[in-house]
Amino acid sequence: MLTSSPRSGSSRNQAGSREERDSEQFRRYCREVQKEQKFEDALHQLSVFHYEPVDYSMALLEKKFIPTPIPNFDYLLAEARLKVTNKFYTPIAVQLLLAFFCAFISLTFKEDFVTTFGIVGLVLCVIFLYKDLNTRQQKIDSALAAARVEIDARTNAAIKKIESDKKHFEQMEEARLIKIRNLVTGQPGAVVHCIERVLAGSKLPFTLQCSILYYEEELVLTLHLPDKNIIPTHVGTISQGGNLVYTEKTTAEIHKQYNEVLAATAITIANMVYAHVPTLSTVYLQGLFDRWLEEEYLFSLILSRQGLIDAVESNNGLEAFGMLNARYNNKGGLFAQIEPFFPEWWKRIPPEIRSVEAYCKQS
Numbered sequence: 001m002l003t004s005s006p007r008s009g010s011s012r013n014q015a016g017s018r019e020e021r022d023s024e025q026f027r028r029y030c031r032e033v034q035k036e037q038k039f040e041d042a043l044h045q046l047s048v049f050h051y052e053p054v055d056y057s058m059a060l061l062e063k064k065f066i067p068t069p070i071p072n073f074d075y076l077l078a079e080a081r082l083k084v085t086n087k088f089y090t091p092i093a094v095q096l097l098l099a100f101f102c103a104f105i106s107l108t109f110k111e112d113f114v115t116t117f118g119i120v121g122l123v124l125c126v127i128f129l130y131k132d133l134n135t136r137q138q139k140i141d142s143a144l145a146a147a148r149v150e151i152d153a154r155t156n157a158a159i160k161k162i163e164s165d166k167k168h169f170e171q172m173e174e175a176r177l178i179k180i181r182n183l184v185t186g187q188p189g190a191v192v193h194c195i196e197r198v199l200a201g202s203k204l205p206f207t208l209q210c211s212i213l214y215y216e217e218e219l220v221l222t223l224h225l226p227d228k229n230i231i232p233t234h235v236g237t238i239s240q241g242g243n244l245v246y247t248e249k250t251t252a253e254i255h256k257q258y259n260e261v262l263a264a265t266a267i268t269i270a271n272m273v274y275a276h277v278p279t280l281s282t283v284y285l286q287g288l289f290d291r292w293l294e295e296e297y298l299f300s301l302i303l304s305r306q307g308l309i310d311a312v313e314s315n316n317g318l319e320a321f322g323m324l325n326a327r328y329n330n331k332g333g334l335f336a337q338i339e340p341f342f343p344e345w346w347k348r349i350p351p352e353i354r355s356v357e358a359y360c361k362q363s
Helices: 006-045 075-108 112-184 188-201 251-276 305-311 317-323
Strands: 208-215 218-224 234-238 244-248 282-291 294-304 356-362
Touching (some): 006 234, 006 244, 075 112, 112 188, 188 218, 188 251, 188 356, 208 251, 251 282, 251 294, 251 317, 294 305
Parallel strands (some): 218 282
Antiparallel strands (some): 208 356, 234 244
């Protein structure tokens, strides 16, 4: 008889464990490559622009309050009647049985005593039955009266709740309409709040801090730019042998991609702002890099609505910068410090007018 040696069984176990480790490693490589590719795709997606202004005409239509139907509480009457009836069910049934028994013995037996006993018992049963039926009816009437009071109370409570809900709805609706009217008429507080909300609700491949300053229907929007380490330094692929292979990017490629990401982000942010604020005339868009205690402006441009509409037709952010006559310097391969554009009111702005910070979240 043939038997397998312990050594051959151990070899098969080792081979199985090695295959399992290789399979888990391959899946880990695939997840890593997919994660890196997803981030690269998100960076490239920044350079895809589409201007679609928000139509506030439908939002300005007043919504009507739709009250909830008042529940039908008539079931309380049936419950009250049934509750009382159940309490008298057994006594009445017993009295009916006794009355039937007394009538039976008074008709069946001929002895005077038995007949008299049956007739007297029958009369007593009828009296007590009549009394219990009257008592039951009185309690039913009382229970129904109490149920009607409860129905009226619940109905009135439901009516009051509907009235309260309607009042609250109308107040909220009026506040909503006022907010939209203030926005479409260019009220400064509403404009700043809208821009702050839009930026806070946006999703970028990285976190971005923005400073909002709105005055005289012009917006100075400062983007606090991220460092160039947001750009991946390599591209990961999986070889035919199942190994993870990294292809390093050149410094020139990293700088070019970084410049494009910054430019595309600026156009994307301006696009969102113009799409949501119909009264906005001019946007001064600044790219500010906080280098320790020093601040460097890496790009600056003055945007009009029509200029943005034309620029979003471009193929990428740097091309849009060229169309908008943006001020930037990338002759050294990487954006360098420039002198930014500022509106004429920049130095005479009242001290109570302060910038508002908003953060674009990382997707």
